[in-house]
Amino acid sequence: MADISIKGLHKTYPGSTELATNNVSLDVAEGEFMVLLGPSGCGKTTLLRMVAGLDFPDEGSISIGGRDVTYLPPQDRNLSMVFQSYAVFPHRMVRTNIAFGLMMKKVPREEIERKVRWAADLLQLSPYLDRYPAQLSGGQRQRVAVARAIVMDADVLLMDEPLSNLDALLRLDFRAELKKIVQQLGSTTLYVTHDQVEAMSLSDRVAVMKKGQIAQLGSPLTVYEEPADRFVGGFIGSPPMNFLDGRITQQGALEVAGQNTEAPEFLARAAARTGGSPVMVGIRAENIAIAERGTEGSLDAVVEVVEPLGHATLLTVDLGGQTVKVQVPSTVRVSSGDKVGLRFDPAALRFFDTETQLGLTA
Amino acid sequence: MSHATTSQATEPAARPGPEVDRRPLARRRRNRILLQAACILITLFMALPIYLIALAAMSSRQSLQKFPLSFIPDNFSTETMQTFLQSTGILGGLINSVQVGVFTLVLSLIVGVPAGYAVARFAFRGRDPYQLFLLFTRALPIVVLSVPLAQLFLQTGLYDSVLAVVLLHTALALPTTILITASVFLGVPRDVEEAARIFGCSPLQAFLKVVMPMAVPGIAAASIFTFVMSWNEVLGASILTLNQRTLPAQVLSSLAESPLAYRFAGGFLLVLPALVFIFFMRRYLTNMWGSTIR
Numbered sequence: 001m002a003d004i005s006i007k008g009l010h011k012t013y014p015g016s017t018e019l020a021t022n023n024v025s026l027d028v029a030e031g032e033f034m035v036l037l038g039p040s041g042c043g044k045t046t047l048l049r050m051v052a053g054l055d056f057p058d059e060g061s062i063s064i065g066g067r068d069v070t071y072l073p074p075q076d077r078n079l080s081m082v083f084q085s086y087a088v089f090p091h092r093m094v095r096t097n098i099a100f101g102l103m104m105k106k107v108p109r110e111e112i113e114r115k116v117r118w119a120a121d122l123l124q125l126s127p128y129l130d131r132y133p134a135q136l137s138g139g140q141r142q143r144v145a146v147a148r149a150i151v152m153d154a155d156v157l158l159m160d161e162p163l164s165n166l167d168a169l170l171r172l173d174f175r176a177e178l179k180k181i182v183q184q185l186g187s188t189t190l191y192v193t194h195d196q197v198e199a200m201s202l203s204d205r206v207a208v209m210k211k212g213q214i215a216q217l218g219s220p221l222t223v224y225e226e227p228a229d230r231f232v233g234g235f236i237g238s239p240p241m242n243f244l245d246g247r248i249t250q251q252g253a254l255e256v257a258g259q260n261t262e263a264p265e266f267l268a269r270a271a272a273r274t275g276g277s278p279v280m281v282g283i284r285a286e287n288i289a290i291a292e293r294g295t296e297g298s299l300d301a302v303v304e305v306v307e308p309l310g311h312a313t314l315l316t317v318d319l320g321g322q323t324v325k326v327q328v329p330s331t332v333r334v335s336s337g338d339k340v341g342l343r344f345d346p347a348a349l350r351f352f353d354t355e356t357q358l359g360l361t362a
Numbered sequence: 363m364s365h366a367t368t369s370q371a372t373e374p375a376a377r378p379g380p381e382v383d384r385r386p387l388a389r390r391r392r393n394r395i396l397l398q399a400a401c402i403l404i405t406l407f408m409a410l411p412i413y414l415i416a417l418a419a420m421s422s423r424q425s426l427q428k429f430p431l432s433f434i435p436d437n438f439s440t441e442t443m444q445t446f447l448q449s450t451g452i453l454g455g456l457i458n459s460v461q462v463g464v465f466t467l468v469l470s471l472i473v474g475v476p477a478g479y480a481v482a483r484f485a486f487r488g489r490d491p492y493q494l495f496l497l498f499t500r501a502l503p504i505v506v507l508s509v510p511l512a513q514l515f516l517q518t519g520l521y522d523s524v525l526a527v528v529l530l531h532t533a534l535a536l537p538t539t540i541l542i543t544a545s546v547f548l549g550v551p552r553d554v555e556e557a558a559r560i561f562g563c564s565p566l567q568a569f570l571k572v573v574m575p576m577a578v579p580g581i582a583a584a585s586i587f588t589f590v591m592s593w594n595e596v597l598g599a600s601i602l603t604l605n606q607r608t609l610p611a612q613v614l615s616s617l618a619e620s621p622l623a624y625r626f627a628g629g630f631l632l633v634l635p636a637l638v639f640i641f642f643m644r645r646y647l648t649n650m651w652g653s654t655i656r
Contacts (some may be wrong), residue, residue: 054556074559081560087553091575102561148561158560 002155002188004028004051009060011046020046021057022212029061033182033189037199038209039235044192045160047209051190052158053077065155075104080152084161086145088133088318094120094266096130098147117148122181137172146178157182159191163198175201192356196236200224208232227350230357233282239314241350242288246281254349256281257320259299262346267360279360280352285314285327287348290334298341303334319343412633419443419630423623443546446627455612459593460635461524462608466531466592467585470539473532475581483552496537504534508601510650515602526602532597536587542587546580547573584648590636 006026012019028034036044043048049055051062053074061070069077088097096103097170098119102112120126123143133141136241149157160179163171179202182189193199199206200220208223208231216228227233233241246256252268253260263271271277279327291298301324305316310332315326315334319342328344334340351360422439447453480486481493512532515521520529550573558568574581593610607615613628618630647651 047445052556054559073563073564075562079560081557083553083557085551085553087551087557089554089557089572089576091572091578100558101561104567148557152561210581 003030003032004156004188005063005066006047006051006189007061009047009050009062010055011043011055013046013052019043019212021050023060024209024212024214025060026207026214026217027190028102028190030188031186033191033202033204035191035193035199035203035206035207037193037206037236038215039195040194042209043212044194044209044213048158048160048190048192051156052079052081077156078154079156079158080144080149080154081158082142082149082160082162084164086133086138086141086165088144088148090133090143092132093129094125094131094133094144097133097144098125098129098151100148101152115151116147119151122150122175123147139166139174139234142166144172146181150181150187155188157185157187157189159189161193162191164193164195171198178202178336197238200236207350208235210235222238225348226359226361227282228359230280230282230352233350233352237284239285239327241282241284242324243352244281244319244322244324245354246279246285248277248279250276254279254281256299257322259320261297261344263301264346264349264351267351278354280357281343281355282350282352285325286312287345288324288326289343289345290326290328290332291343293339293341295341298343301340301342303336303338303340306334306336379405379650393509412637415626415629415633418623418626419446423621435446442623442627443630446624446631449616449624451607451612451616452609452631453630455607455609456631458524458527458606459609462527462531462599463589463592463639464523465528466535467530467588469532470535470588471585474536474539474584475543475574475577476535478540479573481540481544482547493541496540502536504597504601508598511598512601521606522606524606527599527606527608530598530602531588531592534595534598535591538587539584539590542584543577543580546577546583549580550576553633578646581601582643586640586643587648589639593636593639594630 004027006024006028009024010019011021024043024047026034026047028160036047038044046055050057051064053069053072053076056071061068063069064077064079089100092100095116097114099112102115104306107115116129117126118131125140125143125147128136128140133144136144142165146162149159163174166174175198177307182202190201191199203220205218206216206220206223207214210231216223216232218226223232224236227236227241230243234243244256246254248263248267248271249255249260250272252263252265252272254263254267269278293300299319301317301319304323307314307316311330312327313330313332313334315328317324317326317340324342328334339341352358353360417433419442420438420440422441430492483487512521520526552577555568555573558572559565563571595608596610596614599608600614603611610632613632617625617628
């Protein structure tokens with residue numbers, strides 16, 4: 001087990017002018033489960049590959065457990081990895097697939113056998129040890145890939161979208177299992193995904209990436225509740241955060257769609273000085289409640305679409321020309337065309353600068 | 363969801379009613395029979411001459427003159443084969459041919475497999491011209507190449523040796539070896555190779571332990587191609603040798619003045635080793651671990 005320290009990584013792929021990673025620095029503590037989250041092309045896989053030694057950075061440094069590994073080949077870094085495509089060896093049986101890394105390290109035979117048995121038990125692969133990967137299902141193949149990675153006792157465990165090729169139900173199951181296994185191992189883990197639910201549910205900390213840079217680094221709940229900018233708020237959460245054009249008036253009220261509601265004090269004070277300023281309001285669907293139209297502090301709106309999801313009902317609401325997603329308990333009975341009032345939870349309101357799109361805080 | 367009660371209506375009928383159109387099924391069955399028939403026809407087309415040659419080679423001289431010829435071996439005899447094998451140069455030619463075939467195979471794999479890997483994996487400068495250039499060796503007919511080649515080999519003292527023919531055949535086989543193996547290496551996912559690197563392999567080890575075994579079917583295909591090409595090649599071998607003839611060259615040189623039985627025996631001996639070789643390489647050709655191609 002070891003910590004990972006990444007400093008100022010620059011990487012441009014040959015034939016491309018865009019930076020795949022742009023001055024990325026990241027510290028992963030010993031035993032931490034760090035998730036790199038971002039849309040495709042944000043540089044998260046490139047970052048992982050550079051930690052793995054499959055790609056080399058143009059600039060910057062990577063050290064694992066205090067040892068500089070920036071330009072070491074992968075086999076000298078003492079790490080293991082789970083690939084998106086599983087990358088199990090088709091010409092070897094499950095047993096030798098799992099044992100491959102240990103065999104390369106020339107671990108004694110009894111030791112290998114013990115570890116393979118342990119990993120196979122843990123991942124419910126014991127009945128399949130003498131089969132070829134082609135005889136297994138996708139989920140089982142993924143288990144082989146995980147087993148192969150965890151027997152290594154490596155300093156660092158890398159995972160590149162390990163669940164993305166599984167079907168939805170299997171993914172849900174395996175996600176919890178993976179979390180349990182990694183907690184048991186306690187190894188430092190760097191996990192790449194574009195699935196924000198996966199990131200939220202697995203990680204100790206999330207690094208949200210965008211265009212080769214880390215947009216926000218924090219605990220999953222912090223990233224969810226206090227997005228650093230509009231991109232993070234829009235990327236994390238299902239449905240994503242609502243963004244509304246608004247204004248802080250000189251009188252210290254928040255004006256959205258021509259209607260006024262209370263503004264937080266730090267913005268009101270600033271607005272009183274400058275004579276009012278435009279602001280972007282962010283609020284999550286579950287922090288908006290439906291109220292009787294015309295009640296104190298509610299904004300008039302019209303329901304456009306009603307989507308019952310079972311555990312809740314998702315409404316698409318028109319608020320003075322802006323579309324808002326609202327999540328209400330499934331007990332609430334509304335139908336499209338209803339005129340309703342919206343009540344924002346003031347504690348859950350987030351504000352962003354209209355120019356820089358960065359979050360505004362006190 | 364609200365239609366849960368009505369979904370009962372679509373339960374499958376116990377017996378398909380008369381309104382079901384079964385013609386597509388009949389058409390499918392007919393197509394399958396036609397396909398089988400075509401397979402049998404093509405097999406016969408390939409196998410019948412081989413069978414007839416084998417039959418003639420295994421019959422006595424007298425029975426060859428009979429009319430009509432019988433299609434079943436009624437009087438089996440090794441007499442024809444024995445006389446053929448004892449004629450001058452045949453045994454030597456057989457040994458030369460096997461040597462040339464095996465050495466050509468080994469040499470073209472040693473050179474061709476790494477080249478195929480490079481073409482498949484690396485975007486090196488000049489890759490496209492290189493691939494085009496590969497085909498140039500096959501663009502010129504051997505007749506054109508043979509005179510300069512003979513002269514070159516005479517000057518270097520390689521003329522009339524097994525090595526000379528091996529070198530020629532390797533040059534002829536390399537383009538196909540490289541192109542076939544390259545296409546198979548392309549099919550080996552990069553991820554798998556990278557996984558091997560992560561789990562402790564050097565680049566060479568990753569190639570030998572993971573990539574090569576996965577490319578076995580392609581290497582087998584290239585081997586068959588190379589060996590059979592080398593075994594059948596006559597012109598180059600005839601021009602580059604005088605006493606160290608390969609079997610086809612030897613048979614060819616004495617074909618005109620030989621009796622019918624001799625020709626059949628020669629033909630049989632030429633077909634047999636190639637068939638045996640293909641028979642043994644076949645299982646590598648379809649070697650897909652855990653899933654059989656039949």
